[in-house]
Amino acid sequence: MRLHRFFRMKICVGFALVLMLWQCAPQLRHTAPAVEEVHQPEIRICLDDSLREATLRFDGNFLLELEEARYWFDETIGELNVSVRGEYLVIKNDKRFFELTTPLQVVFQPQYEYNTFYWNDIPYSGKLLLYLDKSHRLVINQLPVEKYLEGVVPFEMPTQNPEYREAIFAQTIAARTYAWYAIEHPENEFYHLFADERDQVYRGKLRSSPLIETAIKKTRGKVLALNDHSVRVQFHSTCGGILEVRSDSESTNGNPNTITMAYDLMDNEFNCKISPKYRWVEVRTAETVLQNLKHEFQLDSSLVQKWLDEGFHLTIEVVSRKPGGRVNQLRLVVNEREFLVDGYRIRAVLRDDVGEMLPSELFFINQSPTNPGKFYIVGAGYGHGRGMCQWGAIGMSLRGYNYHRILNFYYPELSIKTLYQ
Numbered sequence: 560m561r562l563h564r565f566f567r568m569k570i571c572v573g574f575a576l577v578l579m580l581w582q583c584a585p586q587l588r589h590t591a592p593a594v595e596e597v598h599q600p601e602i603r604i605c606l607d608d609s610l611r612e613a614t615l616r617f618d619g620n621f622l623l624e625l626e627e628a629r630y631w632f633d634e635t636i637g638e639l640n641v642s643v644r645g646e647y648l649v650i651k652n653d654k655r656f657f658e659l660t661t662p663l664q665v666v667f668q669p670q671y672e673y674n675t676f677y678w679n680d681i682p683y684s685g686k687l688l689l690y691l692d693k694s695h696r697l698v699i700n701q702l703p704v705e706k707y708l709e710g711v712v713p714f715e716m717p718t719q720n721p722e723y724r725e726a727i728f729a730q731t732i733a734a735r736t737y738a739w740y741a742i743e744h745p746e747n748e749f750y751h752l753f754a755d756e757r758d759q760v761y762r763g764k765l766r767s768s769p770l771i772e773t774a775i776k777k778t779r780g781k782v783l784a785l786n787d788h789s790v791r792v793q794f795h796s797t798c799g800g801i802l803e804v805r806s807d808s809e810s811t812n813g814n815p816n817t818i819t820m821a822y823d824l825m826d827n828e829f830n831c832k833i834s835p836k837y838r839w840v841e842v843r844t845a846e847t848v849l850q851n852l853k854h855e856f857q858l859d860s861s862l863v864q865k866w867l868d869e870g871f872h873l874t875i876e877v878v879s880r881k882p883g884g885r886v887n888q889l890r891l892v893v894n895e896r897e898f899l900v901d902g903y904r905i906r907a908v909l910r911d912d913v914g915e916m917l918p919s920e921l922f923f924i925n926q927s928p929t930n931p932g933k934f935y936i937v938g939a940g941y942g943h944g945r946g947m948c949q950w951g952a953i954g955m956s957l958r959g960y961n962y963h964r965i966l967n968f969y970y971p972e973l974s975i976k977t978l979y980q
């Protein structure tokens with residue numbers, strides 16, 4: 560199984576050592592045979608994939624080994640400026656100056672597990688790796704998976720309320736499952752996941768709470784699996800009462816498949832109705848939507864300016880919906896020009912004027928009867944609606960369901976598996 564390659568390390572005892580022990584300590588003759596220990600894996604997280612400039616400082620000792628010498632860094636060195644200048648990586652302050660020629664790979668290695676480095680003032684455990692060549696300017700944090708989760712779970716779910724405990728346990732297992740899949744299916748040789756919304760938001764040791772520590776400790780090594788194999792799990796903030804179900808999506812790992820729906824309903828109560836985004840109303844002006852269209856379709860600036868100067872007429876209508884009601888395709892017409900929008904672009908063309916995406920695809924849109932340049936959008940939920948509804952999990956937790964029941968409700972085809980103790 561693939562799992563074993565990553566997670567198992569055989570304890571090998573050399574023949575000479577065995578012989579020595581045999582002679583010196585005959586009482587060891589009856590000890591149990593050597594067993595296989597399964598250790599938690601390390602994961603590599605990309606903090607930045609286009610490094611230009613950053614700050615770096617240390618709390619505790621970190622070792623940088625270069626060809627010519629070994630250098631130790633600690634808190635007495637203060638804040639360093641890290642920048643890419645042409646062919647060089649420059650690391651400097653008034654106490655240290657390094658000008659390193661690229662391509663290069665450097666590692667700042669902590670002396671102890673509890674040592675911390677601060678990258679742009681965010682504290683991290685583990686190693687800091689920098690990879691620079693013609694096509695990469697990567698900043699990577701490598702650390703054990705359980706440590707990684709400490710920087711993920713607090714950013715996926717509100718963690719201050721002890722009554723959310725079972726939902727936080729469920730989220731911790733889902734986040735660990737996400738990491739496991741990424742380790743088992745690396746998409747490149749440098750890192751497994753991004754530290755932002757492209758994967759799971761990860762912010763090192765920035766936010767911690769006793770509840771998070773308990774959740775990670777009590778679920779240590781537990782993941783969701785499909786027939787014992789790693790699986791790409793999905794989760795989202797709020798489904799609005801209607802989950803999107805992609806049949807066989809877990810078993811085929813995301814291949815196109817049939818979309819159906821399910822209600823996020825238990826005991827005749829919608830699980831996520833306590834979410835602040837359960838229902839919402841947003842307003843967009845025609846000018847904002849036009850700017851979004853310009854960005855998404857890379858429209859010519861002079862054309863857009865002409866429309867803005869001379870006046871334009873915008874209509875927006877839903878062409879089709881998925882089962883459950885999420886918009887499948889949207890048609891926007893600016894004067895005579897038609898734009899058909901689907902996928903992530905539906906939420907993108909309806910961003911607000913500070914660039915926030917529309918919360919979900921589950922909405923109705925109506926033009927104002929008195930002002931044709933104004934649109935009301937009445938909607939439900941936040942996120943794509945697939946996999947676990949995080950506010951729904953919180954709702955179930957508040958009503959006394961445990962994390963086994965929560966995970967079984969949202970991922971009925973998956974089972975909990977322990978990778979390591």
Ligand SMILES: [Zn+2]
Nearest residue numbers: 798823831948
């Ligand atoms: Zn929900």
